């Protein structure tokens with residue numbers, strides 16, 4: 454078994470992002486700006502948004518925080534996000550999921566301008582991922598793909614099993630893996646014989662939100678734990694699988710830091726594109 458260190462790969466990506474942010478500031482006289490929108494006081498969400506803002510600041514990205522009360526209506530939230538979409542000083546918009554149950558989350562996500570959807574949550578970004586067109590990846594799926602790339606996991610012809618079909622995690626990561634020529638199976642709460650299907654996977658992506666849900670794999674499989682349950686517990690029973698997996702992500706230190714790295718990277722890309730600058734790093738590679 455070998456670990457896939459999201460912490461290490463995220464650090465490398467963010468070093469590059471920091472350089473690009475600084476170059477953006479030199480050329481435009483302002484920092485790239487990410488607006489983070491949080492509705493309510495869910496303690497986990499408060500922590501995540503704080504982490505994202507801290508890491509933005511360290512990378513030279515300005516962050517704007519829009520904290521709305523729990524009882525905000527869909528109309529009010531859509532109005533706030535629309536303002537940010539129209540604000541020329543804002544490059545990227547993150548609406549922290551989940552929003553309170555009375556809010557139509559899809560309507561809120563769709564108020565994000567496609568050019569500012571650095572968290573990859575809109576239908577526009579989903580379509581771009583599904584059609585392999587340029588666009589923003591959903592942050593966690595994009596982070597997972599970069600982690601697989603960093604560890605040279607070739608998906609071509611392999612059976613990838615995604616457990617979970619949420620709009621910003623399971624479904625888009627399945628599209629991204631399909632684009633890399635994996636044979637993709639998506640399992641969910643209604644799937645029959647889920648354990649057996651997981652045991653046929655060369656690559657397992659656990660994205661169900663159930664602590665230690667995945668307990669058996671095919672020996673040698675690559676295991677990606679995208680779960681973020683209370684107390685930093687993943688969806689994978691790490692102890693149970695550590696020996697039989699060829700590569701496995703830890704929690705913490707796996708997918709989580711990659712999610713934030715992608716968010717920041719895409720924020721600088723959005724800023725660069727919006728300012729109509731040629732991004733030297735994209736040209737030079």
Ligand SMILES: Nc1nc(=O)c2c([nH]1)NC[C@@H]1CN(c3ccc(C(=O)N[C@@H](CCC(=O)O)C(=O)O)cc3)C=[N+]21
Nearest residue numbers: 501548549550551572592593681705706707709710712
């Ligand atoms: N619109 C939206 N986009 C998201 O990307 C999004 C979201 N909503 N809602 C919640 C989930 C969760 N999420 C995490 C990000 C980083 C860590 C992370 O970095 N965790 C650290 C540990 C955290 C700690 O030390 O407390 C780690 O895994 O090493 C975890 C979870 C992003 N999410």
